[in-house]
Amino acid sequence: MGRSIRRADNGRAKLYERIFVAMCIGAVLLPAITLLGLLLSLLSDGLPRLSWDFFTSFPSRKAELAGILPSAVGTLYLMALTAVIALPLGVGAAIYLEEYGRKRKLATIIEINIANLAGVPSVIYGLLGLGLFVRTLGMGRSLIAGACTLALLVLPVVVVASREALRTVPMGTREACLALGATRWQTIRQVVLPQSLPGVLTGCILAVSRAMGETAPLVLVGALSYVTFLPDGLDAPFSALPIQIFNWVSRPQPAFLVNAAAAIVVLLGMMLVLNAIAVVVRDRMQMKLGRPA
């Protein structure tokens, strides 16, 4: 009797387990399916709108004449500037923390700061940009103010990725170099950095790709949604793709929603290209270094 009961229980337990696993798989698939549905609906709404004119036109009150030229150019400038600012600062901070700062009090303080900054909402960075760069430092509602704000926002990403890359270089490599008489900085510049470069660059590209989609900080710094000129300097007013998308999404006419979908396709396309570059860079360089990809 005991045996039969146990067997029945076992059968039921197996059934419950199967049901539960099926539910779990559903839970994992829900976000994936949502993502797929999102992409499909974007492509079906936006792709037909993508014409050459859409890329070369300025915004307009008429949805079918409006284009993304100033906002796309603004985004490209912004990303270049953000990378130029965030890359040296982030890699420098990572080198300090990994190569110089071990067990120093200052390094611990910096680490705690970076961990906390990573959790600060991006709209708060916008307030910082507005109060510090736009007003206090007098940069105005300019390209450079936007780039500085975005650079601070993605700095934690660059630092974390660069530290991980630096950590993959074996201690023995550093010691060998030092034993040959190189100074600490010579070791870092000629041995450690070249070896960790694939990881560092990948991290930076991913950081820029994250900055590319940020909207709220740029709204606060004062990016414009209706621009009839291209930025001609660091202090020029500017627009950016997410800002243009936000503006079009906020309008009631359906034709502008189609424009928004098309602009989102362009934005996601640019991010996809960046990520593909990151993958290629990493593989190429790892091959050069003679490590398996």
Add this chain to the structure above:
Amino acid sequence: MEAIAGVAGNTHDVSRSQFRGRAKKPSERVIEVLLVLSGLISVFTTAGILYTLAAETFAFFEHVSILEFVTSTEWTPLFADKHFGILPLVAGTVLTSGIAIAVALPFGLMAAIYLSEFAPSWARRALKPTLELLAGVPTIVYGYFALVFVTPLLQKVMPSLSGFNALSAGLVMGIMIIPMISSLSEDALASVSNSLREAAYGLGSTKLSAIFRVVVPAATSGVAASVILAASRAIGETMIVAIAAGQQPRFTLDPRVPIETMTTYIVQISMGDVPTGTVEYRTIFAVGSTLFLMTFVMNVFSQRLARKFRER
């Protein structure tokens, strides 16, 4: 090439003791100072955030009493009859974030249990990058999705649903934060020692009861850390709610009507032309301070909990 022999050794820990006291090359010092400075940028950033928020917030409270700010249920700083009660904005924020967590907690936890306890390694290899992809989609895209796709869909089932509402913004935000909960929770579940699972099996429990009575309880602090972190992200999330949840500060927990979150208010004001130095301008910093405080406390709490399970 710089002269190498003279400074050999004194720059590295291994042989530092032997050469202690010998001066470093000036160029090496300059570089070290530059590196320290770039590290200090993060400290300056924190200080900058605190200073900017605090300065404008104190100026704000010279005009508005703190008591009104935290107790009044009306938020009308742009009207002739001005009221500065932040509760409607807090209610909007809590409502959208609450809906998001209600979606993300069960789905995220189940996804984590599947990935850590059941999934074959090929499935894990395929699913984890897909989930990470979700986190890389700009939030403005989710906002578009909520407004153009989810709201019309929900309106077919709930005709009373307004075009801007907390429900669809919260649902989409919930899907967005599933990966945050699942990835950190999976780490927590995977860090539960196998001997605990074996002990449970040894006492005759089935796989399910081992998971729910032993593994998940043992990973509680990690799971809680992931949920708090995700909630903090939801509270600070801006574009989804700015696009899909409306811009009407309302002291309500009704998910069908337009509301306004703290983040939306900040964006709404900075899109208009509010002159510096006015009370209206300072409201966004006062609201920003409130938002910053809430997310900061949650992040610190989450980090504490996460450290607890990592130490084990």
